[in-house]
Amino acid sequence: MRAALIARPGQPPSLADRDEPSPSSGEVVVDVLAAPLTPLDLLCADGTSYFGVPATPYVPGVQGVGTVGGRAVWFPTTAGMAPGDGSMAARALARREDLVHLPDGVDPVALAALGLSAVAAHMALTWRGELAAGDTVVVLGAGAVGQAAIQLARLAGAGRVVAAARSAAGRERARRAGADAVVGLDADFTEVATGADLLLDPLFGAPAAAAAQALRPGGRWVNLGSSAGETCPVTSSLLRSRSLRLSGYTNNELTPRQRADAITTIARYSVEGSLAVDHEVVPFADVTDAWTRQAAGTTGGRIVLVP
Structure with a gap:
């Protein structure tokens, strides 16, 4: 599958081929619809943060919106903070207990831009x-x-x-x-x-x-x-x-239940049209440029990557 891949800490990712994810017990495969590019992703990938140097190569993306069994979900990952891949791929792994099921009518890009x-x-x-x-x-x-x-x-x-x-x-x-x-x-x-x-x-x-x-x-x-x-x-x-x-x-101090409740509230406001942030949609193919612009602070709002 196609995915954004960081080969070395501190370097922007590029589009590459990656093996299909294989879930272990308690994990599910999410078909990714949208993955926001956030300052936390850059911090994790830099290798100089309190998270330590990430094991490379890896797929970045600490959160995303996708589908499991046809149902829309928000999901977190520990990409860059612990070994494993994140959300910036066609498919990603998530712990089943971390999934937050989203209401009907949610715009996956708009919710990804809001996210954490x-x-x-x-x-x-x-x-x-x-x-x-x-x-x-x-x-x-x-x-x-x-x-x-x-x-x-x-x-x-x-x-x-x-x-x-x-x-x-x-x-x-x-x-x-x-x-x-x-x-x-x-x-x-x-x-x-x-x-x-x-x-x-x-x-x-x-x-x-x-x-x-x-x-x-x-x-x-x-x-x-x-x-x-x-x-x-x-x-x-x-x-x-x-x-x-x-x-x-x-x-990081939130319990899974607190985080899920907050995401549910955010999603409801998003569907109602009462909560949104400026964002721009970028295909995964342009991830290197998007990452560089995020690092330079020259974006037009939250970048949301889509397959």
């Missing part, structure tokens, strides 16, 4: 961030996580959503996602979001420190990424004087 990014946004807002109806929420960044977070905050009953993004294109994505106010990352957040209840932060670094200034006493700050920096210049006096609650979030 939307899960992170949803769970960071609701489970970790304890979003309550009427809350003012600040969302940093307008990638897939940020776009999903703006819409999900609305769907969860937020009273006001303020979004911040570095580029003009990012700020436009945030506006289309439905933010009440959109600013640059260098904005004075105390002017646009004073008294905010919740800060959703995939960036960390200086932007997060600036946005935290707008949180009310007892406000919640949930960090789920570090694309603006591994350290953040926030002062002890700010945290203590306002009794701020700073929490970390990762999808």
